[in-house]
Amino acid sequence: MKLRVLVFINAFAVAVTLSIANYYFQQSLHAVLVTFSATFIISYIIFYYLIEKYIYSKIKLIYKQIHNLKLGRDLRDALGEHVSADPISDVQQEVKEWANQKKGEIEVLRAQEKFRREFLSNISHEFKTPLFAIQGYIDAIEDDDFEDKDMAREFLQKAARNVERLSFLIKDLDEISKLETGQIAINYTKFKINDLIKEVLENLEMKAKKHHIKLVFKEKYDESIMVNADKQKITQVLTNLIDNSLKYGKEGGTTGISLFELHDQVLVEITDDGIGIEEKYLPRLFERFFRTDSSRSRQIGGSGLGLAIVKHIVEAHDQTINVRSTEGLGSTFGFTLQKAKQQINIAGIPVLKS
Known part of the structure; x- marks a missing residue:
């Protein structure tokens, strides 16, 4: 008024x-x-x-x-x-909008603070476990004064494995930090996603046999699909997702890879018939160090950063990643890639557009 x-x-x-x-x-x-x-x-x-x-x-x-x-x-x-x-009629709306905005900012800050506390707790645990193990093995060898050489050799091998775990953890932390800050550039190239999937499957074939899991990539996907992405980083995405399906898949089960051509994108899906994930955990699945089953996850190994790295790589390509899962039935991870554009030359033959 x-x-x-x-x-x-x-x-x-x-x-x-x-x-x-x-x-x-x-x-x-x-x-x-x-x-x-x-x-x-x-x-x-x-x-x-x-x-x-x-x-x-x-x-x-x-x-x-x-x-x-x-x-x-x-x-x-x-x-x-x-x-x-007419500020009298507008000020109420302005104050309401401003209050809602500040409330949203406070909620974000609280969520970030909670995430920070959880992250510090998780990373502390991830570092302490191998460090305490290494310290224990070295103390045992020193107490024995190398009298039992077989035991000393065994403990040194175990200590070396824990050092390797620490090395992987530090490497993954460094990589995810660089991805978050944009320090790692995305080197776009045009390549056949079909061939890359087959290459990754071949590299993981021995690990799949160890877990008694069959890797399936159907022949109908033999027709080449060209994408525009960072080949090295998409290799890491595929490796992490397939490796994750092997860790949490069931013995004698199957991991299947599927391709779906969309308008200007390609959807890649990795499906397993393993233990699945409870619905309440799905929104947090790509957080750093988040584990749905901490005891089993740490027995299986890994840094706990694989899915977080996958998410950052996909989003760095301006693409999306999602997951759907049913507990006890399995999970499906899907991510999109940009199709490589084509143009028609004078002879009417499709060629890649530079």
């Missing part, structure tokens, strides 16, 4: 009230009209001055401050100073 309208309504109400009271005592229509006119003019002037000076100006100031805070200095300077013509 504009200031003049607000003042008019208040002045009119006061004038009508006094006019009715005057008519009640004097019973004169002329006196009522004079009273109404005089009261209305005086009330209008007084109300306008008081509201403008003590209320309206302060509301304008509050509105302007909130409006400027919402816009920010750069955007405000670009748009110029702006004050609503």
